[in-house]
Amino acid sequence: MEIDKIIIPSSCYNEIVEHGKSNLPYEVCGLLSGNNNKVQSVWKLKNEIKSDRRFFVGKKIIEETLLQMAKHKEKVIAIYHSHPTTAAIPSSYDIANHLNLDVIMIIISYKTNNPKVKCYRVQTGTYKTFPFSIEPTS
Numbered sequence: 001m002e003i004d005k006i007i008i009p010s011s012c013y014n015e016i017v018e019h020g021k022s023n024l025p026y027e028v029c030g031l032l033s034g035n036n037n038k039v040q041s042v043w044k045l046k047n048e049i050k051s052d053r054r055f056f057v058g059k060k061i062i063e064e065t066l067l068q069m070a071k072h073k074e075k076v077i078a079i080y081h082s083h084p085t086t087a088a089i090p091s092s093y094d095i096a097n098h099l100n101l102d103v104i105m106i107i108i109s110y111k112t113n114n115p116k117v118k119c120y121r122v123q124t125g126t127y128k129t130f131p132f133s134i135e136p137t138s
């Protein structure tokens with residue numbers, strides 16, 4: 001199903017921003033899952049190369065995480081990663097290595113004091129910003 005916007009509960013939003021912040025100066029990444037366009041769970045992944053510019057997660061870990069999601073009756077919606085020192089714009093490496101074109105890319109930038117979060121729809125060789133909203137959680 002083609003979606004035109006994703007909804008992120010504020011608890012999940014805070015969790016991914018905190019995940020990136022607590023691992024500075026290294027990059028982090030993870031997956032967001034849920035149903036349709038609504039995020040329900042955050043899956044933090046281990047960066048298999050400790051780097052401030054790149055992340056790498058092996059196929060095995062991704063596959064295991066997707067299996068866990070399926071057990072929770074959820075599907076992958078987005079993949080997120082952090083940019084410790086650069087703007088929240090996909091690099092050519094990010095675009096070339098994107099998981100799957102149906103999966104939304106989220107980048108959290110810590111370039112400035114206030115972390116910036118951006119969502120993108122990646123297309124072959126390019127990308128465009130993708131709308132998201134943060135839903136208050138009690």
Ligand SMILES: [Zn+2]
Nearest residue numbers: 083090091094
């Ligand atoms: Zn990146």
